[in-house]
Amino acid sequence: MRRHRMVRATIVIVVVAAAILSIGAAFGRQSGPPRQVAERAASGPAASADPIVRAQERLRLVPRDWRTWAGLAVAYLERGRTTADPGYYPKAHEAVRRSLALRPDGNADALVARGALANARHDFAAARRDALAAIRLNAYGADAYAVLADAETQLGRPTEATAAVQRLLDLRPGLSAYARGSYDLEQRGALAAATGLMRRALDAAMSPADIAFCRGQLGDLEWLAGDLSGAAEQYAAGLGADPRAVSLLRGRARVAAASGLLDAAIANYADVTRRSPTVGYLLEYARVLRAAGRTGGAAGQLALANDAQRLFVANGGVDGLTAAELAIEAGRPSDAVTAARAEWARRRHADVADTLGWALHLAGRDAEALRYARLAGARGALSATYAYHLGMIELSLGQRRAARANLDRALGRNPAFSPIDAPIARKALAGLGGAR
């Protein structure tokens, strides 16, 4: 009796339960974005390794997470850097904007990201402002000091730059800090120490893009020291890690040109400018073509460089240094002086001083030129080009002793510093009674 009742009861329970559950099932599994997001997260092994994908996933899940918006902006900037694809910058800009819209006050992360973006866009004054504002909010945020260090360096404030780098090294010794420390030392002419620190950065580098970056920097340091084969080795090693690293391909092209392998250099530069047709690379390509006697090709690349610069300006870009170099190359020294002066008013970097001095020299204003050419080397940077420019300016001012010393220094630092200028330096030095 009892048992039958139990049986019947159980059947009723089963039927009712099944009914309830099938009603539930008919209305579907829990739907909505979170689950889809989670599925996307699990959809591939690459998905979780990519910081951009990770940040995007989290933001689909938590759209108001202002910290991750800032993180996404930085990830986009990183990707823009490693791929040399400026198409990521507007994405970074939008991500920063959203982070700040969600949290306008006390958002140090977004300020750091905005500062990094400003640096990438060469608006160093804005980058400095953002970095300082971020530091006021959080004095222990290493990334803010990284942005600050870059901005101060480019603005030509070496003391402040060194202080920022030192703080970064204290807060978070690692790839980011070592690389900046190395550049700071290099600016002061301490090439051996700069190389040592960059080697430590290389040891800390994990991703192919980072390894390629460090190798590229080491190659550039070898180049500055005039060691072409050492530089070539570093570039080759870097390209082994990341065959698409444009800055290394450019380094290789430059070494080929300096070694007199002009055909190889031209082929390499054609590849570099196809991948990344920036004004700077196009100018170098034009110079190598000119050195090889291909004036027609050089004029074509120069025209292309001009258009690239026009686009840059049309897009709201401000870069007087490149404009000045372009004007010098095109034989318009007074335009070069105007552009370089404007840039000098914005930032007092050694490169700007050097270009302004050279533009003034070409415009026939040597007395003024001498001042800037001296300023360029005053902070200790060991650039063959700076020394060459200073020597030539001194030569045209009739300061033969000083000219001889500086031309000798230029060729001593790097006998092949430029396919066009190095032979001129050698000839001028011979005329002064020196020999190299």
Added chain:
Amino acid sequence: MRRRLLVVLGVAVLGVLAAPAHPAHAHPLGNFSINQYHGFTIRPDAVTATVVVDRAEIPTRQRRTIGCVEVAAALDATVDRVRLRWTIEAEDLTFHPGAAELPISRLSCTLRAVTRPLGTGAVRPFVVANGYAAGQVGWHEMTAVGDGVRLVDSPLPTRSVSDELRAYPADPLASPLDVRDASLRFTIGGSTDAAAGRAVGTNGRAAPAGGAIGRLVTSADRRLADLAGAGRLTPTVGLLAVLLAFALGAGHAALPGHGKTALAAYAAARGGRRREAVALLATVTVTHTGGVLAVGALFSTTAAFAGERLLAWLGIVSGAVVVAVGAGMLAAVRRGRPHTHRHGHSHVHVHDHRPGGRLGLFGIGMAGGLVPSPSALVVLLGAVGLGRTAFGVLLVVAYGVGMAATLTAAGFALVGIQRWAARRAAHWRADGVRRVLRRLPSAGTATASLVMVVGAGLALRAVAALS
């Protein structure tokens, strides 16, 4: 020679050789970019490819004229491991004004390759790799549709998100596409409905379709996330958010999963006492809250975290626990069988050696709360992201209480029904029915088996989500 500017940082990374500045863009993807779209239409006897190459100002300036020949030569495709030989059916190169009075260009090509006719029942692989302008930056997009064939496991969408490179999505959550190769299979029959957009998910699974309740829950989810992230947290807003979290938890538990069947059957078998109801409620709430907090902590701390995998593993554990409880019940029933009670009472009378025990109660409650609900996770992460961790935890607790209330209520509602049915059964006199019933296994065995089956089902569903 001058060093390039050392600029920009990375979160974990470093100083940088900055690419030249690009404050804004005439071309949305940058003045350097060469952007490519490949749309494949697969037919039983041919493949056609619509190729668009959208070149920004500088590449157009570098090389004004390009042709479909080089585009086709760089498009390496095979059907059934036989390389396709493209013929150019249409070609069109147009120029449009870009920035700084420089033109941009758009090349459109229609390529076609004949394949061996496809027989019924055969499944063929289609593999494609695009090597055109591989070294240059730009958008790389591919789509695939079937015309007279059904695509079996296409990883490609059926519709272009950029309208064939006419409108690039500005959404910062969408990375520039970089799809340069694909591999899929197709078979005879059916066609892709291009209007349906992206038909299949990543693993060929259909995206979860939201029914009426699903949509309701989703919109309530969004409300709660908004409340939790409200600019100012007033007491009213806070109270409202807690109530909504409770309601959402209750609603969430009403959806399938969570071992409700097991819980109900279990509660029924145990006769349903008030103390046990409270214990169940507490167990579900504590487990769910703990689970959400733990997963939330994982989410916040480790970036490399595949959410769905963890949820699936928790689902497996949850299912396994239910199976174990069911097995325990079964063992208890078997042990208890020799002295089956045949009292003269007309109501169900359950004795102390009921199947399960305290451990089982805990297990079943844990299984119900173990898998964190994604929406509670969203609310928690949202609150944490806004620096309102405590409030987020409170909402998760409210959510768990809501869930537990539904689960427990469902269980004890069934007990009520069981009692009612049992009372009615005492009056049933139809011998035929009774004879049929006699042949069925005993109630204890049936309940225990049901619990085990449900547990296995939960675990299997989770396993399916993993693979």
